[in-house]
Amino acid sequence: MSDLLHFAEHRLQEMALAFMFLVYTVRIIWLLRFRAARERQAPTGAPDTSVSSAVLHSWANIAMPWAMESTRKKFFLYLQFVVFHLGVAAAIILSFIIPYGPGLLEHRWVVRLIQGITAAACVVGVMRLARRVANPHMRAISSPDDYFSLGLLVVWLFFAVLAAPNDTSREGPLLAFFLLTAFFLVYVPFSKISHYLYYPFTRYYLGKTLGHRGVYPVRRRPRAV
Amino acid sequence: MSKRKEQSHRVKVVLQRLREKMNRQMAGSLVACVHCGMCTDSCHYVLANPDDPTYAPAYKADKIRKLFKRHLDWTGRVFPWWVKAEGIYSDEDLEELKDTVFGKCTNCRRCSLNCPMGVDMATFNRMARGLLVSVGIMPEGVAVVSKDQWEIGNQMGVLKEDYLETLEWMSEELRDELGDPQFTIPVDRTDCEIVYAINPREVKYDPRTIADAAKIFYLTGENWTMPSDCWDMTNFGLFSGDDELGGAVARRLYEKVIELRGKKLVMSECGHGYRSTRCEAPNWAQFDVPFEMESSVITMLRYISEGRIRVDKTRNTEPVTFHDSCNNARSCGMFEEPRELLKLVVTDFREMYPNRAENFCCTGGGGAMSMSEYTPRRLKSARIKAEQLRATGAKIVATSCHNCVDGLTDLIRHYELDMEVTQLVNLVANAVIVEKKVAVPAAGPPKPAPLAGKTILVADDEPDQVAWLSTLFADHGAKVVEACDGDQALELARTHKPDLLTLDLAMPGKSAGEVFELIRREPQLADLKVCVISGRPELRKTIYDRSVKPPEGYLDKPVTEERVLRSVRKVLELAHDDGK
Numbered sequence: 001m002s003d004l005l006h007f008a009e010h011r012l013q014e015m016a017l018a019f020m021f022l023v024y025t026v027r028i029i030w031l032l033r034f035r036a037a038r039e040r041q042a043p044t045g046a047p048d049t050s051v052s053s054a055v056l057h058s059w060a061n062i063a064m065p066w067a068m069e070s071t072r073k074k075f076f077l078y079l080q081f082v083v084f085h086l087g088v089a090a091a092i093i094l095s096f097i098i099p100y101g102p103g104l105l106e107h108r109w110v111v112r113l114i115q116g117i118t119a120a121a122c123v124v125g126v127m128r129l130a131r132r133v134a135n136p137h138m139r140a141i142s143s144p145d146d147y148f149s150l151g152l153l154v155v156w157l158f159f160a161v162l163a164a165p166n167d168t169s170r171e172g173p174l175l176a177f178f179l180l181t182a183f184f185l186v187y188v189p190f191s192k193i194s195h196y197l198y199y200p201f202t203r204y205y206l207g208k209t210l211g212h213r214g215v216y217p218v219r220r221r222p223r224a225v
Numbered sequence: 226m227s228k229r230k231e232q233s234h235r236v237k238v239v240l241q242r243l244r245e246k247m248n249r250q251m252a253g254s255l256v257a258c259v260h261c262g263m264c265t266d267s268c269h270y271v272l273a274n275p276d277d278p279t280y281a282p283a284y285k286a287d288k289i290r291k292l293f294k295r296h297l298d299w300t301g302r303v304f305p306w307w308v309k310a311e312g313i314y315s316d317e318d319l320e321e322l323k324d325t326v327f328g329k330c331t332n333c334r335r336c337s338l339n340c341p342m343g344v345d346m347a348t349f350n351r352m353a354r355g356l357l358v359s360v361g362i363m364p365e366g367v368a369v370v371s372k373d374q375w376e377i378g379n380q381m382g383v384l385k386e387d388y389l390e391t392l393e394w395m396s397e398e399l400r401d402e403l404g405d406p407q408f409t410i411p412v413d414r415t416d417c418e419i420v421y422a423i424n425p426r427e428v429k430y431d432p433r434t435i436a437d438a439a440k441i442f443y444l445t446g447e448n449w450t451m452p453s454d455c456w457d458m459t460n461f462g463l464f465s466g467d468d469e470l471g472g473a474v475a476r477r478l479y480e481k482v483i484e485l486r487g488k489k490l491v492m493s494e495c496g497h498g499y500r501s502t503r504c505e506a507p508n509w510a511q512f513d514v515p516f517e518m519e520s521s522v523i524t525m526l527r528y529i530s531e532g533r534i535r536v537d538k539t540r541n542t543e544p545v546t547f548h549d550s551c552n553n554a555r556s557c558g559m560f561e562e563p564r565e566l567l568k569l570v571v572t573d574f575r576e577m578y579p580n581r582a583e584n585f586c587c588t589g590g591g592g593a594m595s596m597s598e599y600t601p602r603r604l605k606s607a608r609i610k611a612e613q614l615r616a617t618g619a620k621i622v623a624t625s626c627h628n629c630v631d632g633l634t635d636l637i638r639h640y641e642l643d644m645e646v647t648q649l650v651n652l653v654a655n656a657v658i659v660e661k662k663v664a665v666p667a668a669g670p671p672k673p674a675p676l677a678g679k680t681i682l683v684a685d686d687e688p689d690q691v692a693w694l695s696t697l698f699a700d701h702g703a704k705v706v707e708a709c710d711g712d713q714a715l716e717l718a719r720t721h722k723p724d725l726l727t728l729d730l731a732m733p734g735k736s737a738g739e740v741f742e743l744i745r746r747e748p749q750l751a752d753l754k755v756c757v758i759s760g761r762p763e764l765r766k767t768i769y770d771r772s773v774k775p776p777e778g779y780l781d782k783p784v785t786e787e788r789v790l791r792s793v794r795k796v797l798e799l800a801h802d803d804g805k
Contacts, residue, residue: 030299031249031252031253031256032249034247034248034249034251034252035248035249036248036249036250037248037249037250037508038508039508040507040508040511040512040513040514041503041504041505041507041508042514042517042518044503044504044557044558044559045557045558045559046558046560046561049558058343061341061343062341068263068338068339068341069267069339069579069583070263070264070266070267070339070340070341071263071341073266074263074266077263081261081341131262135262136276136278137262137265137271137278137281137284138260138262139278140278140279140281140284141260141262141278141281141283141284141287142260143260143307143308143309144306144307144308144309145304145307145308145309146259146260148307190300190303190304191308192259192260192308194256195257195259195342198253198256198257198342199257199342199343201249201253201257202250202253202254202257202342202343202344202345203342203343205249205250205253205254205343205345206250206337206343206345207343209250209345210338210558213504213556213557213558214557214558214559215338215554215555215556215557215558215582218338218581218582218583219560219561219581219582220579220580220581220582220583221576221580221581222578
């Protein structure tokens with residue numbers, strides 16, 4: 001392994017991670033400095049609703065495609081979402097396995113599994129990018145950050161597929177993967193990719209508000225089949 | 226070197242208030258959107274305008290988000306163009322924002338419930354409305370209604386004497402109907418179990434709902450009262466985004482209930498009023514409410530389940546569907562109670578799809594009915610609701626919200642659906658079993674026809690409508706004169722000096738507004754009573770915005786014989802009270 005690759009896998013990642021955590025800490029402090037609204041109303045809704053169950057429902061919402069009309073009606077998009085995020089998670093895990101647990105990648109099935117997931121996510125990323133460009137509604141709401149983040153993730157996932165075998169005789173893909181990972185760690189706190197940081201906040205507050213008002217968990221009565 | 230743009234005074238105020246109003250929940254919602262587009266199809270405006278991306282919830286939200294990012298979020302200040310952070314500078318920018326937050330969204334919250342990230346777009350759309358209102362930028366109707374609620378104490382400018390007269394009038398009606406000459410709607414009684422607060426629309430356009438509620442309270446033997454003032458449970462602060470107005474309006478009502486030592490505040494069927502008073506206003510007013518608050522839907526359901534009133538559902542045999550008001554359902558969790566109640570009082574209940582938290586807005590929500598400049602957009606977007614209604618095959622759509630009544634009535638007429646709108650209280654009152662006292666009729670001369678001796682001028686450009694009204698009035702003893710346009714109406718009013726003019730708002734010739742103002746300003750016609758009968762609620766302002774005494778009556782088309790007669794009798798009885 002070259003010194004450059006070793007640096008990219010270890011010291012560079014550690015510095016980028018430290019930077020990301022620093023910015024995230026600042027970001028969370030910034031968010032918490034906004035006052036939390038006090039709720040004075042007495043609860044409404046069915047007696048079996050409660051704030052705690054509503055918050056749990058809200059957090060788990062993303063894993064319940066039946067809970068929202070949008071995910072029910074656009075189930076293919078929901079599947080894309082699942083595949084894409086699994087791919088990103090696999091690539092993140094890969095960025096830790098390679099430097100800290102390379103022995104795991106000696107199992108062929110582990111490599112194949114990671115490659116399969118990241119490759120599928122890469123394909124989905126391309127589809128999402130195409131949708132963002134082709135769909136007028138998506139174009140209208142997209143910022144340069146939206147295109148850039150998605151495009152970069154596609155490239156990163158592509159190199160994750162190539163880097164997964166951890167073949168140090170071919171350093172190119174590994175180097176590209178780790179340099180991109182470091183770049184992401186620095187860029188992510190400033191981009192939309194930070195949404196995972198906000199998800200617990202937004203869904204907590206929505207769950208709390210709507211739980212107190214008896215709306216969450218959402219009730220509906222589908223048409224009888 | 227580029228010159229830095231100057232911000233207008235209003236923009237500076239808006240940005241200052243944005244900083245003051247921002248809380249953690251809204252900040253979270255403003256940073257969390259990933260522009261995934263999942264919310265797009267949840268909005269009725271988008272579904273009715275599929276080729277116009279400016280209606281997409283995320284697009285509309287970005288109009289507000291860009292300000293937040295540019296002025297409050299440091300990432301947007303560092304890389305503004307990269308994350309679409311944009312400043313605002315001129316009053317024109319604020320006008321453009323007004324068009325989005327008032328004219329392209331009813332704050333129905335359907336997109337919020339369909340956002341995977343939990344971004345509550347309706348909440349910050351309301352906040353943006355409030356920012357604009359704070360600098361006087363708002364649709365004219367919003368300004369008028371807000372002014373009435375601030376100054377007169379209710380959002381329709383109903384005067385105290387008119388309110389009390391209406392209660393007395395309804396008491397008279399019920400004395401006959403219930404066979405109890407002692408019956409009266411109690412006002413300002415202290416230590417009651419229930420203080421009943423209503424929507425001013427009931428006084429102005431739909432007093433029968435007051436009578437129906439009073440009838441139910443009477444039959445249960447409830448210890449109840451209505452306040453003589455501070456009786457408006459609606460709250461335009463919810464629509465205008467003005468927390469100060471919202472808090473002040475609700476505080477008046479809360480303090481009135483406390484003054485009367487009422488144990489529970491029951492609110493008539495009004496979605497935004499219920500949501501405001503029950504859920505949001507304790508926060509706006511920073512008031513810890515010491516009594517219970519309840520929707521009359523829940524009260525009526527309890528009365529039936531406790532056996533305090535008996536109902537006969539066979540009196541409501543037409544197929545009925547139920548429209549969930551966004552405020553009652555999506556924002557207050559009231560889903561099942563209205564359905565349970567309907568199933569007790571109608572024989573043929575048909576569910577609407579989608580329903581409950583996923584129902585579509587009536588399109589009249591968020592104060593849309595008061596913003597006549599956006600009526601064409603509203604009616605276009607109402608196609609979604611019309612299709613939903615049509616699919617039920619119902620003849621009656623019941624709802625628990627006065628805004629929804631107006632919104633649905635308007636779209637039913639526009640899309641020519643064979644349906645009428647009613648409220649649950651009307652269906653319950655119709656189904657309730659009244660154990661009538663047996664009264665022996667006293668012998669005496671036959672009663673004269675109720676409109677005998679009165680001359681009524683019917684002004685309407687629809688021949689069918691003229692014929693129907695003329696026959697109705699003539700059958701009840703009135704002398705009828707007919708006019709088919711504004712000029713003729715004015716001329717005949719001068720010639721015949723009628724007691725009452727029923728005035729359509731959309732007629733050829735001189736506009737109804739002009740005719741109305743000329744009549745009001747002409748000394749010889751100054752005592753002529755006017756009852757507007759119109760199918761164009763958006764034209765109300767052409768009458769009510771004039772600096773003359775408002776009309777004595779107002780009815781929305783389509784209208785039943787019973788309602789026309791009741792309103793006309795009321796208007797003419799007022800004439801009698803005036804000493805004519």
